[in-house]
Amino acid sequence: xxxxxxxxxxxxxxxxxxxxxxxxxxxxxxxxxxxxxxxxxxxxxxxxxxxxxxxxxxxxxxxxxxxxxxxxxxxxxxxxxxxxxxxxxxxxxxxxxxxxxxxxxxxxxxxxxxxxxxxxxx
Amino acid sequence: xxxxxxxxxxxxxxxxxxxxxxxxxxxxxxxxxxxxxxxxxxxxxxxxxxxxxxxxxxxxxxxxxxxxxxxxxxxxxxxxxxxxxxxxxxxxxxxxxxxxxxxxxxxxxxxxxxxxxxxxxxxxxxxxxxxxxxxxxxxxxxxxxxxxxxxxxxxxxxxxxxxxxxxxxxxxxxxxxxxxxxxxxxxxxxxxxxxxxxxxxxxxxxxxxxxxxxxxxxxxxxxxxxxxxxxxxxxxxxxxxxxxxxxxxxxxxxxxxxxxxxxxxxxxxxxxxxxxxxxxxxxxxxxxxxxxxxxxxxxxxxxxxxxxxxxxxxxxxxxxxxxxxxxxxxxxxxxxxxxxxxxxxxxxxxxxxxxxxxxxxxxxxxxxxxxxxxxxxxxxxxxxxxxxxxxxxxxxxxxxxxxxxxxxxxxxxxxxxxxxxxxxxxxxxxxxxxxxxxxxxxxxxxxxxxxxxxxxxxxxxxxxxxxxxxxxxxxxxxxxxxxxxxxxxxxxxxxxxxxxxxxxxxxxxxxxxxxxxxxxxxxxxxxxxxxxxxxxxxxxxxxxxxxxxxxxxxxxxxxxxxxxxxxxxxxxxxxxxxxxxxxxxxxxxxxxxxxxxxxxxxxxxxxxxxxxxxxxxxxxxxxxxxxxxxxxxxxxxxxxxxxxxxxxxxxxxxxxxxxxxxxxxxxxxxxxxxxxxxxxxxxxxxxxxxxxxxxxxxxxxxxxxxxxxxxxxxxxxxxxxxxxxxxxxxxxxxxxxxxxxxxxxxxxxxxxxxxxxxxxxxxxxxxxxxxxxxxxxxxxxxxxxxxxxxxxxxxxxxxxxxxxxxxxxxxxxxxxxxxxxxxxxxxxxxxxxxxxxxxxxxxxxxxxxxxxx
Numbered sequence: 001x002x003x004x005x006x007x008x009x010x011x012x013x014x015x016x017x018x019x020x021x022x023x024x025x026x027x028x029x030x031x032x033x034x035x036x037x038x039x040x041x042x043x044x045x046x047x048x049x050x051x052x053x054x055x056x057x058x059x060x061x062x063x064x065x066x067x068x069x070x071x072x073x074x075x076x077x078x079x080x081x082x083x084x085x086x087x088x089x090x091x092x093x094x095x096x097x098x099x100x101x102x103x104x105x106x107x108x109x110x111x112x113x114x115x116x117x118x119x120x121x122x
Numbered sequence: 123x124x125x126x127x128x129x130x131x132x133x134x135x136x137x138x139x140x141x142x143x144x145x146x147x148x149x150x151x152x153x154x155x156x157x158x159x160x161x162x163x164x165x166x167x168x169x170x171x172x173x174x175x176x177x178x179x180x181x182x183x184x185x186x187x188x189x190x191x192x193x194x195x196x197x198x199x200x201x202x203x204x205x206x207x208x209x210x211x212x213x214x215x216x217x218x219x220x221x222x223x224x225x226x227x228x229x230x231x232x233x234x235x236x237x238x239x240x241x242x243x244x245x246x247x248x249x250x251x252x253x254x255x256x257x258x259x260x261x262x263x264x265x266x267x268x269x270x271x272x273x274x275x276x277x278x279x280x281x282x283x284x285x286x287x288x289x290x291x292x293x294x295x296x297x298x299x300x301x302x303x304x305x306x307x308x309x310x311x312x313x314x315x316x317x318x319x320x321x322x323x324x325x326x327x328x329x330x331x332x333x334x335x336x337x338x339x340x341x342x343x344x345x346x347x348x349x350x351x352x353x354x355x356x357x358x359x360x361x362x363x364x365x366x367x368x369x370x371x372x373x374x375x376x377x378x379x380x381x382x383x384x385x386x387x388x389x390x391x392x393x394x395x396x397x398x399x400x401x402x403x404x405x406x407x408x409x410x411x412x413x414x415x416x417x418x419x420x421x422x423x424x425x426x427x428x429x430x431x432x433x434x435x436x437x438x439x440x441x442x443x444x445x446x447x448x449x450x451x452x453x454x455x456x457x458x459x460x461x462x463x464x465x466x467x468x469x470x471x472x473x474x475x476x477x478x479x480x481x482x483x484x485x486x487x488x489x490x491x492x493x494x495x496x497x498x499x500x501x502x503x504x505x506x507x508x509x510x511x512x513x514x515x516x517x518x519x520x521x522x523x524x525x526x527x528x529x530x531x532x533x534x535x536x537x538x539x540x541x542x543x544x545x546x547x548x549x550x551x552x553x554x555x556x557x558x559x560x561x562x563x564x565x566x567x568x569x570x571x572x573x574x575x576x577x578x579x580x581x582x583x584x585x586x587x588x589x590x591x592x593x594x595x596x597x598x599x600x601x602x603x604x605x606x607x608x609x610x611x612x613x614x615x616x617x618x619x620x621x622x623x624x625x626x627x628x629x630x631x632x633x634x635x636x637x638x639x640x641x642x643x644x645x646x647x648x649x650x651x652x653x654x655x656x657x658x659x660x661x662x663x664x665x666x667x668x669x670x671x672x673x674x675x676x677x678x679x680x681x682x683x684x685x686x687x688x689x690x691x692x693x694x695x696x697x698x699x700x701x702x703x704x705x706x707x708x709x710x711x712x713x714x715x716x717x718x719x720x721x722x723x724x725x726x727x728x729x730x731x732x733x734x735x736x737x738x739x740x741x742x743x744x745x746x747x748x749x750x751x752x753x754x755x756x757x758x759x760x761x762x763x764x765x766x767x768x769x770x771x772x773x774x775x776x777x778x779x780x781x782x783x784x785x786x787x788x789x790x791x792x793x794x795x796x797x798x799x800x801x802x803x804x805x806x807x808x809x810x811x812x813x814x815x816x817x818x819x820x821x822x823x824x825x826x827x828x829x830x831x832x833x834x835x836x837x838x839x840x841x842x843x844x845x846x847x848x849x850x851x852x853x854x855x856x857x858x859x860x861x862x863x864x865x866x867x868x869x870x871x872x873x874x875x876x877x878x879x880x881x882x883x884x885x886x887x888x889x890x891x892x893x894x895x896x897x898x899x900x901x902x903x904x905x906x907x908x909x910x911x912x913x914x915x916x917x918x919x920x921x922x923x924x925x926x927x928x929x930x931x932x933x934x935x936x937x938x939x940x941x942x943x944x945x946x947x948x949x950x951x952x953x954x955x956x957x958x959x960x961x962x963x964x965x966x967x968x969x970x971x972x973x974x975x
Contacts, residue, residue, distance in 0.1 A: 008712065010338070013433075017441035024445045030461050035457040036824045045459065080292035080429060081339055089711065092339035092430060099434035107442060107470040114462025121457040 008070055008093035016063045016097065016104035023108050025057035027115070035121035042121050049115030056108045060101050068097030128714030131334040131671055132782035135683075135692035142691050149164055150460035151697040152667070155421065158698040159663040160248070162724045167726075169724040170702075171255040174663060176240025178559065180262045187269055189630070191225035194218045194276075199583070203616040213601035216283035217276055217302065223286030227268045227402065228310050231544055234970025235409035236261070236320035238548075239348050240557065243324065245654040246342045247332040248666045250705040251694075251721045253796040254323050256728045256768060256953060261316040261323075262475045268316070271740055272309040275302060282306035285598060287395050290380035290388045294372050301743065303373065308739040311366045314359045315682035321355040324348050326796050331705060332713045333653075334694060336672035342652050343401075343432050348411030350440040351405050356446065356803060360811035366395030368818065368911065374745065376902045378909040379818070385829065385904035389454060390821050396447035396476060403806035404443040406540065408436060408545035411478055414500050417554050418482050421497045422489030422652040425676055425856040428481045435481070442467055450968065452523040461520045464745050475511060480506060490723035494648075495569030496554040502577050503546030510538025513588065531542030531591025549576070556633070557643040568632040575625030584610040598905030645685075650674025656688060662844040668693035668781070672713070694781045706780065707796060718778055718786045718798065720771065727764040734760055762929070768839045769797065770945040801949045805956040808919075812960050815915055816967055819908045823975070829905055835972035841892035842969035848885035849920065849961040852878045853954045856927065860951040864941035868934060875931045882924040885961065886917045892968070907967055916964045923957050926950040 006012065030048045034041040071094035075081060081092040137141050161170045170176065198218050201210040210218065240258050244251055252258060275281040282302035284293040293303045328349040334342060369391060371377040378384035380391055419426045426432065446466035452461055482504065491497070513535040517523045526532060549572075556564045583586035590611045595602060602608055612863035646655040655678060656666065668691045675678035687693060695704055695716070707717040738754030771790035780786050792798055822829045863871055893913055930946050933939035939946050 014437065014441075017438060021441055021444065024463065024467065028460060031457065031459045032461070033824050035459065042459070067558065074431065076494060080425070081424070082429065082675050085711065086337075089337040089339045094713075095430050096433050098440060099430055099713075103434060103438045103470075103474060104441075105439075107445075107467065110466035110470045111229055111445070111463050113141060113466055114459050118459040119460060121459060 008065070008090050008097065010093070012063070012066075013093055013096045013100060016060050016101040017107075019056050019059045019063070020104040020107050020111075023052055024111055026052045027111065029121030042119065045121075046115050046118075049112055052107060053112030053115065057105060057112075060105045060108060064098055064105065067094045067096075067101055070094030071098055128709045128712075128716040129784060129786070131714055132694075132784060134671065136685040136782060137692075142690070142696065146690055148696075150932050151691055154698045154701060155664045155667075156662065158701050158703050159665075161663060164512070167722065169726045169729065171259040171722065171724055172663065173240050173244050173251050173255060173258065174665070176258045176262050177237055178254070178522055180233065180240060180258075180265070182235030183262070183266050183269070183883040184237050186227035187225050187610045188234075188272055191222050191230065192623060192626065194222040194225075196619060198222065199599060199616040199619040200603075202612050203785035204401070204613065205602050205609055207601055210600060212600045213283065214279075216598070217279075219598055220285055220302075221276055221281045224282065224310065225273060226540075227271075227286060227406070228313055229265075229272070231406040232317055232402070233265055233313075235348075235351065235406070235550060236317065236324070238411070238413075238551070239324050240260070240320070241559070242654060243327055243345065243348060243655060244342060245558070245665055247327065247331055247336070247650060247674075248653050248656075248669050249327065249331040249667070250665045251723065252323050252327045253331055253705075253707075253719060254326070254800065255721055255900045256725060256764065257319050257323055257800075259725075260728040260732050261319040263729050264316040264319075264735060265313055266963035267732060267736035268309045268312040268739070271312075272305055273549070275305045275309075280305065281811060287399065287908050288369070288391075288763065289395075290369060290391050291382075293369065294380050294388075300685035304370070304743045306867045307366045307370045307373075308743045311363060312736060312739040314363055314366075315361055318804070318807050321352040321359075321807070322800045324352040325356075325803050326799050328352075329710045330707050330716075330796055330799065331719075333669050333672050333728070334706065334708055334710050334713055336708075336713045338711050338713075339429075340539075340675050342675075343415035343429065343436075344409075344412040345410045345428065345434050346417070346436050350436045351408050354401050354405050354408075354440050354443065354911075356807040357810050358398045359407060360807050360901065361798055361814040361817075364811045364814035364818070365391055365398070367815075368394075369895060371907070371911065372743075374571075374902070377911070378902075378904050379907055379911075381904075383827055384902065385822065385827055386907075387904075389451075389825070390818055392448070392451050392454065394818070396450045397814070399450065400447040401443045403539065404439055407543040408439060410503075410544045410551075412436075413547050413551040413554075414482060414503070415478075415654060416421060416650075417496050417500055417550055418485050419489075419676070420554075420648050420652075421492050421494065421500075422485045423492065424485065424489035424648070425487050425651070426481065427484040429675065431477050431481055435474040435477040439471060442471040443473065446518075449518055449520075449523070453527045458520075465518055465520050469515065472511065472515055479508065492551075495564070495566055495573065496550040498570065498573045499546050499550035499553065502573060503542050505551065506538055506542025506546060506577075506580065508542075510535055510542050512538075514539060526591060528597055529589040530595045530597060531791070533597055534584045534587035534591060537580075537587075539621065541580055541584075543594065546576075550915050552629065554634070554648065556754065557647050557659065557936075558654060558657055558661070558812050558867045559644045560637075562637045563647065564632045565635075568628055572625045572628035572632065574897045575628060576622055577625075578794045579621030579623070579625055583615045583622055586614045586618075586620070621689060646678060646850065651679035653677060656685060667691055668696040670694075681870050683818070691781075696781050696782065699778075700774070706786075707790070715780070715784055715786055716794065718780050718788055720773065720788065722768045725764070725768065727760055727768070730766060730857065731757055732762040765929070766933075770933075770938070770943070772943045789943060789945075791943070791945045794929050794944050795948070797945055797949055798952060801952050809956055809960065812912075812915055812919075812963075816963060817909075818932060819912065819967060820905055822908060823971075826904075830972045831903070831905055833907070835969065837896045838892035839969050839973075841895055845885045845888035845892065846961055846965040848881045848888060849958060852881035852885060852923070852927075853958040855881065855953050856947075856954045859930075860944070860947045863944055863947060871929055872934050875934070879924045879927045882920050882927065886920040886924070888919065889913050889917050889961075889964075910965050912968060914958055919957055919960060923950075 031045040034045040044080045071091045075095050081088050141147050201207050280301040309457035328345045368379040372379050378386045380386045380388045449468045553564050553569050590608050642659040667689050670688050670693045703721045705719050707719045732752050734757035738750050741750035777785050779789045853873050859874045894911050900910040902905040
């Protein structure tokens with residue numbers, strides 16, 4: 001299974017924030033174009049924001065679960081992933097992926113909120 | 123594949139019984155190393171390219187510009203000390219605040235990080251030098267020339283006066299005939315190019331030049347920050363370069379990008395400027411925090427608590443900082459929902475920023491903190507920065523920002539962020555790393571005095587600005603009437619500014635006071651654990667006696683016998699048998715040795731290349747087009763000479779023993795070579811600039827219903843189709859030449875390249891004919907101007923692509939490019955991948971979009 005076998009690399013580390021970036025690059029231009037092109041299109045814009053947000057949150061959640069499994073669960077202060085071997089390096093990258101998934105999750109949630117809050121383009 | 127993965131890291135240093143036991147052998151090695159790495163003597167010293175020299179010059183130059191901009195600030199504060207003051211005229215005041223902001227950002231805050239990294243990073247990674255020392259030297263000379271040009275303009279009364287962000291329409295109407303705007307656009311564009319050069323150098327440095335065994339989970343935190351920041355530069359600076367291009371095209375050739383009467387829109391400039399400008403703040407802030415992440419563990423006497431969390435914070439901030447730019451544009455009338463997205467992201471970025479601060483506090487609590495001058499500045503910085511961060515959260519809320527926008531509140535906020543987040547950490551680092559640079563300590567007593575003067579003066583100067591701002595005092599005014607309750611607060615700010623400056627003067631005095639009789643510091647004077655402190659006092663030009671095997675984040679604390687083994691040359695590369703400058707290239711994740719890289723030595727070519735490149739920009743400012751073109755041709759010739767004589771050198775043997783029974787190749791092409799990575803990184807930045815231009819096209823389409831005129835499209839279609847077909851064919855031939863260089867034979871290889879050159883030129887020609895066939899005049903309306911700018915950008919890239927192919931052809935004819943030694947064609951083929959993508963996007967947008975719209 002790809003999910004289990006994928007190795008941690010720098011690309012997996014930046015995957016969750018990349019999802020945030022994609023989400024941002026979807027919702028902002030969509031809302032901007034819709035608001036510029038039609039005066040009462042806010043309903044469509046809100047739908048796009050909602051769908052994009054749910055999709056992005058799911059993808060980040062997936063990355064987080066992956067990071068959790070590959071880093072072996074909770075990493076404590078006694079287990080700082082600083083050994084000079086391949087296993088420690090793998091777990092460090094997975095742990096970084098997990099932490100970034102947490103941040104990206106919150107950031108996507110924040111970015112999605114205006115979609116709930118605004119009833120007009122103005 | 124084996125070459126890319128590298129060889130195993132040796133189990134440990136050479137033990138007793140090896141040749142390194144013999145002091146006589148070691149002395150011979152040291153002599154050879156010293157000879158290979160020594161700086162050129164006499165006036166030829168200025169032709170040096172080694173990181174120790176270039177890094178030092180770069181640092182000093184950036185500090186010099188900072189002092190200059192500081193003097194401007196003091197003059198402004200003197201003007202504002204009392205109401206209705208006549209010390210400075212309004213015009214001169216405008217030039218001063220513009221230059222103050224521009225110089226502090228472009229000539230101090232960003233370059234000091236590049237300078238510091240060129241100086242520190244190789245030592246933190248035990249690399250003898252970064253992979254492209256001549257590129258660093260070129261970047262440095264470009265920086266100095268561009269910086270002196272921009273700063274010097276104020277002595278002739280022609281400094282830029284449009285604010286550090288140069289908003290049109292002010293800069294395209296009222297200031298249309300003022301030279302200062304061109305000085306800013308061209309002088310600083312030149313420096314932005316130097317920043318991108320530094321970014322390339324630093325990314326490859328962190329990823330590929332680490333010591334064997336320093337896996338990605340062991341690299342110094344500063345290196346993480348530098349990696350993140352260098353990548354940010356690649357995506358942040360190109361939009362500004364694209365914006366500069368558009369603004370200069372409007373000023374010099376009347377292409378109406380920002381002229382609303384001809385379909386343009388000044389807001390595009392604000393977007394492009396702030397897509398750069400906001401990440402810029404973090405580009406400035408993150409390296410300074412990286413310095414703190416090196417200083418804090420040393421004085422806490424223990425490893426950092428939460429290494430992964432710092433990595434999270436660095437990468438997270440790097441990403442989120444690109445979603446904030448519109449918070450500088452809250453007052454421009456964008457839809458509220460758009461403001462909401464940016465406000466949300468602006469709040470979210472406070473999370474990773476806070477994480478870093480808690481990591482530092484936790485590390486200090488968990489260890490036994492020793493207080494010294496660097497720690498004083500570090501803790502002072504935390505306090506000031508947190509205050510600035512909190513006012514930042516306030517202005518990130520759009521309704522609050524509407525009240526505070528363009529007032530002194532913002533001036534107060536941004537100085538708290540930048541001084542707390544950058545100047546104080548850099549001063550801490552100056553005290554911390556001074557023994558590293560010179561072998562001697564700065565004075566503890568002077569440092570303490572400097573800190574308290576700076577800390578008190580800073581708060582006295584900038585805290586009142588929050589109040590003057592909330593009382594309604596606007597930014598950028600050269601004076602104010604009395605009786606509004608602003609008099610006392612402004613006087614306090616002025617007094618504070620001078621106290622602050624006095625404190626900084628103490629730092630400068632401490633740095634430059636003669637230290638002839640002061641003894642050298644002992645080795646590792648702060649008992650640090652990180653690699654840069656293995657340096658001897660004073661340091662040797664070779665940097666490290668041998669390139670160590672790393673098994674820990676803090677090898678000086680954790681690895682027994684580390685310094686002894688290192689000094690006795692018991693690790694890698696203890697010798698320079700051939701008298702060449704050599705360093706190790708390792709793999710990205712696990713730092714397995716891949717290659718022994720020969721780095722070039724001193725040359726004047728980089729200096730002249732920078733002078734001539736500078737000529738292009740400086741002459742263009744005055745519209746001296748002939749001189750500009752001559753200078754450009756000279757720059758091109760010099761750069762070609764530099765490439766021809768100094769890059770892709772064929773070694774005298776395929777591989778060498780680098781010690782510890784490890785044999786490594788001396789040559790690598792494609793992804794195994796550092797040059798390929800440099801090309802990949804450069805082209806990523808280049809593609810970002812191109813996409814910024816395409817963004818401009820769609821921006822106009824969004825805001826203007828009449829952007830694409832009726833009937834646009836069909837006439838140009840065949841020419842665009844031809845341009846794409848020819849580009850595709852040229853790309854295919856280039857790819858074929860790279861893939862089948864052996865099978866084609868020299869004649870076949872050269873014939874393939876020649877055909878590709880012709881096709882590239884044909885593609886460029888067809889691309890120019892496309893808008894011509896539609897009769898598009900770029901001065902009439904923003905639509906033809908937008909088409910032309912994309913066509914010109916792509917056309918110039920096709921010409922460069924043809925030139926690169928011609929270079930490969932010449933190298934092949936000279937017998938320097940062969941199937942065994944084919945770095946050049948790998949790199950050129952990579953360029954063509956990016957070029958194909960650009961041309962495809964350009965043709966699709968320009969030819970097809972008008973048809974579907």
